[in-house]
Amino acid sequence: MGMLDRLRKDWFILGIVLVITVAKLEPAFGVKGGPLKPEITITYIAVSTIFFNSGLSLKTEELTSALMHVKLHLFVQIFTLVFFPTAIWLFLQLLSITPINEWLLKGLQTVGCMPPPVSSAVILTKAVGGNEAAAIFNSAFGSFLRAT
Numbered sequence: 162m163g164m165l166d167r168l169r170k171d172w173f174i175l176g177i178v179l180v181i182t183v184a185k186l187e188p189a190f191g192v193k194g195g196p197l198k199p200e201i202t203i204t205y206i207a208v209s210t211i212f213f214n215s216g217l218s219l220k221t222e223e224l225t226s227a228l229m230h231v232k233l234h235l236f237v238q239i240f241t242l243v244f245f246p247t248a249i250w251l252f253l254q255l256l257s258i259t260p261i262n263e264w265l266l267k268g269l270q271t272v273g274c275m276p277p278p279v280s281s282a283v284i285l286t287k288a289v290g291g292n293e294a295a296a297i298f299n300s301a302f303g304s305f306l307r308a309t
Contacts, residue, residue, distance in 0.1 A: 211283075212301045219294050227294030237299045241276065242306065249273030276300075276307050 168175065184191060191197050216224070253266050286296035
């Protein structure tokens with residue numbers, strides 16, 4: 162396999178390395194209020210684009226059918242908005258009596274309250290043969306609930 166073939170095959174990994182390198186060399190480029198305006202581009206444009214692309218792969222009937230599963234949506238939203246953060250909080254109460262660094266515990270609490278990555282929820286649901294339309298709806302709905 163030639164070098165050019167290898168570059169074509171691994172373009173995504175190389176792109177990630179390139180972006181990380183540029184971020185390390187010029188971090189001011191991506192900060193809040195910087196030229197990329199991540200508070201707008203990531204929060205609204207990137208998330209909307211992911212949902213739009215995911216929605217394009219669905220049939221209208223699948224999406225309509227998925228919207229009718231109210232019990233499923235309630236379960237998913239209560240699990241991700243109430244149960245999981247509460248379970249993490251209880252776990253952190255247990256860990257707080259250990260000599261673990263306080264800032265690590267605060268970081269774990271923050272991550273425990275964050276929504277799952279949008280694309281991961283949809284991709285993993287699709288990979289195991291789950292209800293992709295319901296995953297897209299719950300990811301979008303949950304992300305927009307947390308953004309408000």
